[in-house]
Amino acid sequence: xxxxxxxxxxxxxLANLSVVACVVLAAFLLLETFGALTVASLHGEPxxxxxxxxxxxxxxPACFYLWGLWQVRSALAxxxxxxxxxxxxxxxxxxxxxxxxxxxxxxxxxxxxxRRIVGDDPGYVLAFDVAGVVLSxxxxxxxxxxxxxxxxxxxxxxxxxxx
Numbered sequence: 304x305x306x307x308x309x310x311x312x313x314x315x316x317l318a319n320l321s322v323v324a325c326v327v328l329a330a331f332l333l334l335e336t337f338g339a340l341t342v343a344s345l346h347g348e349p350x351x352x353x354x355x356x357x358x359x360x361x362x363x364p365a366c367f368y369l370w371g372l373w374q375v376r377s378a379l380a381x382x383x384x385x386x387x388x389x390x391x392x393x394x395x396x397x398x399x400x401x402x403x404x405x406x407x408x409x410x411x412x413x414x415x416x417x418r419r420i421v422g423d424d425p426g427y428v429l430a431f432d433v434a435g436v437v438l439s440x441x442x443x444x445x446x447x448x449x450x451x452x453x454x455x456x457x458x459x460x461x462x463x464x465x466x
Contacts, residue, residue: 307385315383321376329369336362357423364410364435371402389456393449400445407439 304312336358344350378395382388410432415425 311383311385314379318376318379318383321372321379325369325372325376328365328372332362332365332369353422356421357418360414360417360421360423363414363417364406367402367406367409368438371399371406374398374402389452389459393452393456396445396452397449400442400447400449402442403438403445404442407435407437407442410435411439 337355340350340354340358374395377398378391381391411430415427415430418425
């Protein structure tokens with residue numbers, strides 16, 4: 304098997320594994336966020352809407368992270384069917400970067416405000432969440448790397464034309 308075929312085969316397998324990871328993580332996120340509320344309402348116990356909205360708001364950053372993982376799956380699937388590596392990788396790196404950056408910002412700056420609005424005041428305006436800040440910075444760097452990757456691919460194409 305050639306290296307290109309091996310890369311395509313591995314990419315397809317990893318794309319399939321990332322689908323499984325996305326589904327499992329989404330299921331656990333739903334269970335963690337709404338499982339207790341669902342069980343309580345099934346048992347006839349009153350459930351305050353504030354608890355539902357607070358859970359939904361708190362889960363918002365994870366939705367962006369799952370979107371980023373799904374973008375990785377899309378890139379792997381594209382490579383698996385033989386698309387050019389450089390454009391696919393640059394696009395995927397950029398989308399994952401945006402997902403991480405937005406998720407981190409939402410975690411640090413938006414979630415506390417929205418929780419206050421739905422009546423679940425966390426007691427602070429900005430959450431100094433180290434993971435959220437780091438993910439935002441890593442996301443920003445990935446977006447910048449994607450631009451560099453595109454420029455390098457463009458320069459490589461120009462060099463091939465010259466030669």
